Amino acid sequence: MLLAIDIGNTNIVFGCVDEKDEVWLFERISTNHSATSAEYAAIIRNILLMNDFKLEDIDAAVMSSVVPSVTGTVREAVRKLFKVDVMVVGPGVKTGLNILIDNPAQLGSDQAVDAVAAINQYKAPLIIIDMGTATTVSVVDKNKNYRGGLIMTGMGVAADALVARTAQLPKINFEAPANIIGTNTIDCLKSGMLYSNASALDGIIERIEEELGYKCTAVATGGLSELVVPLCRKMIIHDSNLLIKGLAVIYRKNKKN
DSSP states (O other): OOOEEEEEEEEEEEEEETTTTTEEEEEEEOTTTTOHHHHHHHHHHHHHHHHHHGGGGOEEEEEEEHHHHHHHHHHHHHHHHHHOEESSSSSSOOOOEEEOOOOOSSSSHHHHHHHHHHHSSSSSSSEEEEESSEEEEEEETTTOEEEEEEEEHHHHHHHHHHTTOSSSSSOOOOOOSSSSSSOOOOOOHHHHHHHHHHHHHHHHHHHHHHOOOOSSEEESSSTTTTHGGGGGOOOOEEEETHHHHHHHHHHHHHHHH
């Protein structure tokens, strides 16, 4: 069984993938910059045990990360637990992507992994949305070239900034209100955050398709996407396992080589 790990600024996602690239486990924890390798090892062990996995079930591991300070710590935790080396997506690891941006080295590993997964599973051209600390939008054209994309403020970051810069607005839980027109402060905030992001995604998809000159398959992932996608008017496929699937594809590709 392959252990796939994606380290983001806010969360770390863990997945277990079998030889047919079917995802059997998906768990999310908060990213802790001060945690030690032993602490992360204990967390990973507990995640596996509470999902009825044994440590000996894991015989390989692959990781993507946008948090360099945590990468080595989690990598060491995996080594301690499973006695395996971790393949880290980055220089020297083949993704199979034809990246056409100005400086391919600047492409985040999470965006590359998302794109690999989407190309492998869905029909190009593609618009790939990942809603995390930042919301990233990646564009893959009809020839499966990675053309570029957009980076937006994440919904959680925007909400935190709004609360921090105002005297009377409270922190909210993200959930769709009954109506778009709020009748109290909490519902107004919820409606504003969720529907503004849904409208932004609708508008961005429309403008990207206009620039490309053809319709695209839109796919969304990330912790907040499951709340926003149902509110969008555009057809967007929600795939919470996209990153895990992409990591598995990249691992198999490099293992064969």
